[in-house]
Amino acid sequence: MSITPATVPHHIAIVMDGNGRWATRRFLPRLAGHRQGVESLRRCVRACVARGVGVLTVFAFSSENWNRPADEVSGLMDLLAKALAREVPQLSRDGVRLHFVGEKSALSDKVREGLRQAEAATAANDRLVLNVCFNYGGRWDIAQAAAALAARGEPITEASLHAAMGMAHVPDPDLLIRTGGEKRISNFLLWQAAYSELYFSDRLWPDFDEAALDEAIADYAARERRFGRTSEQLQQQPTAARLSA
Numbered sequence: 001m002s003i004t005p006a007t008v009p010h011h012i013a014i015v016m017d018g019n020g021r022w023a024t025r026r027f028l029p030r031l032a033g034h035r036q037g038v039e040s041l042r043r044c045v046r047a048c049v050a051r052g053v054g055v056l057t058v059f060a061f062s063s064e065n066w067n068r069p070a071d072e073v074s075g076l077m078d079l080l081a082k083a084l085a086r087e088v089p090q091l092s093r094d095g096v097r098l099h100f101v102g103e104k105s106a107l108s109d110k111v112r113e114g115l116r117q118a119e120a121a122t123a124a125n126d127r128l129v130l131n132v133c134f135n136y137g138g139r140w141d142i143a144q145a146a147a148a149l150a151a152r153g154e155p156i157t158e159a160s161l162h163a164a165m166g167m168a169h170v171p172d173p174d175l176l177i178r179t180g181g182e183k184r185i186s187n188f189l190l191w192q193a194a195y196s197e198l199y200f201s202d203r204l205w206p207d208f209d210e211a212a213l214d215e216a217i218a219d220y221a222a223r224e225r226r227f228g229r230t231s232e233q234l235q236q237q238p239t240a241a242r243l244s245a
């Protein structure tokens with residue numbers, strides 16, 4: 001199936017998995033895989049801009065990734081700070097607006113300042129929203145939203161929780177991709193992925209190129225999103241069903 005604007009998901013979310021294995025297969029340190037992962041992300045962002053995707057959300061560091069060896073964790077922190085310093089000018093020229101979603105208080109002052117500057121420098125851009133989930137966990141997000149509502153004495157409803165979560169500024173993901181062959185969510189977007197189409201690729205993240213992205217989009221385009229309805233209902237009122245989803 002060819003890619004047309006109508007078949008491109010508005011919001012794509014990606015669990016960028018497989019950097020470590022990519023490096024290990026080449027007898028390189030794991031961090032070399034993460035560095036290659038940044039290259040792959042740059043390529044993916046440009047491909048999403050070119051295809052008219054509105055929102056790209058990527059999982060860069062999970063709440064559980066602190067359990068990795070200390071040198072890998074500090075290497076990832078360093079890589080984030082350096083990648084931001086290097087990439088933000090070009091991202092800005094490409095019309096990308098950056099958001100960081102996750103528990104920022106656990107990050108160093110230097111990293112936090114880097115995130116703040118990158119968000120400020122790209123705040124006026126409107127071609128693609130790039131959410132980088134860093135020190136993020138779906139459980140953390142639900143719990144922090146509930147705690148914020150409780151502290152303000154506000155009722156907890158689906159709408160109020162949604163609004164208090166880290167992804168309130170964008171609609172839910174249409175397509176959720178995980179690279180690297182594992183078929184699990186690993187605490188990503190637990191709330192927001194309720195009706196996302198899931199796509200699992202065996203490619204390791206550094207090898208996930210434009211063609212692989214197009215395959216995922218084509219697969220998505222062939223899905224029937226029913227949102228609880230029946231196929232017959234969708235065929236009778238396709239537009240109405242989609243609009244009220």
Ligand code: IPE
Nearest residue numbers: 016017018019020021022060
């Ligand atoms: C994903 O790649 C990136 C992060 C979790 C930071 P991995 O580092 O998990 O790669 P594998 O799964 O070990 O190959």
Ligand code: IPE
Nearest residue numbers: 015016017059060061062186
């Ligand atoms: C998920 O990958 C987190 C990121 C891609 C940032 P992991 O490699 O940490 O996931 P598990 O541990 O295999 O589930």
Ligand code: MG
Nearest residue numbers: 017018019180
């Ligand atoms: Mg992994």
